[in-house]
Amino acid sequence: MAENLHLNYTPKDFKSDQEVRWCPGCGNHAVLNAIQKALSKLGIPKERFAFISGIGCSSRLPYYMNTYGFHSIHGRAAAIATGVKTANPQLSVWNITGDGDALAIGGNHFIHAVRRNIDINIILFNNAIYGLTKGQYSPTSEKGFVTRTSPFGTIEEPCLVGEIVIGAKGKFFARTFDANVELSTRIFTEAAKHKGASVVEVLQNCVIYNNGVYDEITNKEVRDDRTIILKHGEPMIFGKNNDKGLMLEGMKLKIVRLGENNITEKDLLVHDSGEPDPGIHYMLANMRYPDYPLALGVIRSVEGNTYETDMEEQISKVRKTAKIKCVDDLLTSGLTWIVD
Numbered sequence: 001m002a003e004n005l006h007l008n009y010t011p012k013d014f015k016s017d018q019e020v021r022w023c024p025g026c027g028n029h030a031v032l033n034a035i036q037k038a039l040s041k042l043g044i045p046k047e048r049f050a051f052i053s054g055i056g057c058s059s060r061l062p063y064y065m066n067t068y069g070f071h072s073i074h075g076r077a078a079a080i081a082t083g084v085k086t087a088n089p090q091l092s093v094w095n096i097t098g099d100g101d102a103l104a105i106g107g108n109h110f111i112h113a114v115r116r117n118i119d120i121n122i123i124l125f126n127n128a129i130y131g132l133t134k135g136q137y138s139p140t141s142e143k144g145f146v147t148r149t150s151p152f153g154t155i156e157e158p159c160l161v162g163e164i165v166i167g168a169k170g171k172f173f174a175r176t177f178d179a180n181v182e183l184s185t186r187i188f189t190e191a192a193k194h195k196g197a198s199v200v201e202v203l204q205n206c207v208i209y210n211n212g213v214y215d216e217i218t219n220k221e222v223r224d225d226r227t228i229i230l231k232h233g234e235p236m237i238f239g240k241n242n243d244k245g246l247m248l249e250g251m252k253l254k255i256v257r258l259g260e261n262n263i264t265e266k267d268l269l270v271h272d273s274g275e276p277d278p279g280i281h282y283m284l285a286n287m288r289y290p291d292y293p294l295a296l297g298v299i300r301s302v303e304g305n306t307y308e309t310d311m312e313e314q315i316s317k318v319r320k321t322a323k324i325k326c327v328d329d330l331l332t333s334g335l336t337w338i339v340d
Contacts, residue, residue, distance in 0.1 A: 007043050011036040014046070016066045027178030027204035028058055031125065034184035035094075036065070041185075042092070042192055050091045052081040054106060056098035057132045058125035058204070075106025078113040081120045082307075089308045092192060093120040100130045103139040103159050114168040116307040117196040123188070124161060124199060127206040128213050135209035147209075161201040162285025162299065166278045172198035173285060174298040177218045178205060183229065183296065190298055196306050217289050226289045230297040235268040238293050245269075246292075253283050253292065273301040 014036040022028045039049065049067035053059035054077035062069025068091075072080045081095040095113070102110045102124050113120065129147070130136040136149040140161070144153040165173045172194045176184040184202065191198035203214045217226045228238035228246070236246040237258075245268040247254045256263050275281070281300040287293060324330050 007045065009040040009046070011040050014039050014049075014066050016064050018063045020064050021060065022057060023207055025205075025207040026057070027127070027202075027206070028061070028125065030178045030181050031058075031123070031184060031202055031204060032061060032064055034181045035061075035123070035188055037181070037185045038188035038192065039067075041189055044092050044192075048091055049094070050081075050084055051094045051096055052077050052084060053096040054098070054101035055132070056101045056125075056130075057127075057206075058098045059096055059101065061096045075101055075104070076109060077101070078106060078109040078120075078122065081122075082109075082113055082116070082118050085118055085120050086308050086311060089119070089312065095120050095122040097122065097124055098131075098138075099124065099126045099128060099140040099159075099161075100138040103161070103164070107139075111164065111168045114165055114170045114197050114199060117169075117171055117304050118307040119196055119309075120198075121188075121191050122197065122199045123191075124201050125204045126161060126201055127204045127210055128158070129206050129210040131206045131209050160286055161199070163282070165199045166282045166285060166300065170199060170300065171196045171302045171304045172298075173201075173281070173300045174198070175201045175203070175285075175294075175296050177203040177214060177296070179218060180296075187298060190301070194301055196304055217294050226293055227296050228287075228293040230271045230273070230284065230295055230299060232271055232273045232298065232301070235265045235270050237265065237268065244293075248280075253287065255292065273298050274303075276302050 046067055051062040051065050051067055051069040053062050053071050055074035059071060062071055070080065077095050077097055081093050084091060085093045097106065126140050128138055128140045130138050135147055137145050137147040137154050139159040141154055141158055143157055146153050162173050172191060174187045174191060176187050187200055191200050203218065205211065205213060217223060224240040228236060230236065238244050243258050245256055245258060247256050247267060248269055258264065284295045284299050287295050324333055
């Protein structure tokens with residue numbers, strides 16, 4: 001989709017007149033802010049945006065956008081967004097979903113939207129809980145998590161969003177967290193510019209039913225040592241003093257400290273988000289504290305054919321040689337007969 005750099009939008013242009021009905025302190029407020037900032041930078045006319053959501057707290061977002069939107073049904077937003085993009089490829093289509101909406105009842109649609117590489121932007125709000133229905137554990141809840149539906153603790157290993165995306169042959173995966181509006185804005189902008197299915201996992205706090213779920217990695221006092229912001233073409237450095245990094249040792253990632261054992265920046269892995277082979281991206285997406293820092297930023301961004309483009313090309317090709325040009329041709333083709 002071509003950009004029109006003469007459109008001087010501001011984030012305010014994308015704010016609707018609806019009252020935002022999320023709990024005070026909910027991480028969704030910051031994510032909404034970042035999305036509106038990102039859209040104002042894209043140079044795309046407002047009437048070409050469409051926000052499609054499922055069911056959940058995050059899925060109220062289309063009401064708060066001064067764009068086209070559709071609040072759909074539980075787990076089906078990815079399928080509806082696929083239809084919208086296929087019917088009108090000129091639209092910038094955004095699928096707003098949550099960890100329960102996308103990975104439980106909507107898991108099938110989510111996986112196939114990613115696999116098909118349909119050119120939509122999937123923003124997955126991950127608060128590791130069902131908030132709208134009052135605090136049941138979700139597919140991303142940690143094992144042992146006590147909720148109303150797991151009073152003795154969950155006995156399931158959690159879904160890892162990046163693992164699912166890359167396993168489904170995803171071409172774009174990024175991760176951010178609600179409080180870092182600057183990082184989120186940059187990632188949403190890159191996701192929108194990517195041609196193909198982009199998935200952004202947003203670690204989001206639910207102040208009512210899962211408050212502080214990500215504090216051990218996103219708290220200001222510790223985040224520099226427990227997260228790493230990946231940037232394409234730059235060495236993988238992290239730490240409060242930028243004194244730690246990642247190397248590849250055999251088939252595994254290894255944390256090293258700069259200066260120890262004569263290790264310098266030149267020894268560290270350099271992030272290549274555009275590498276087609278998903279091996280390193282898979283390892284980066286699956287890093288979890290305390291064994292590793294949690295990876296933030298654009299982890300994978302690879303070019304590939306998109307579903308809607310290939311579909312249009314196929315239809316155009318078939319039309320040139322097809323004998324059936326209209327419904328009348330179809331009705332009179334094959335075995336037909338006349339009733340007197």
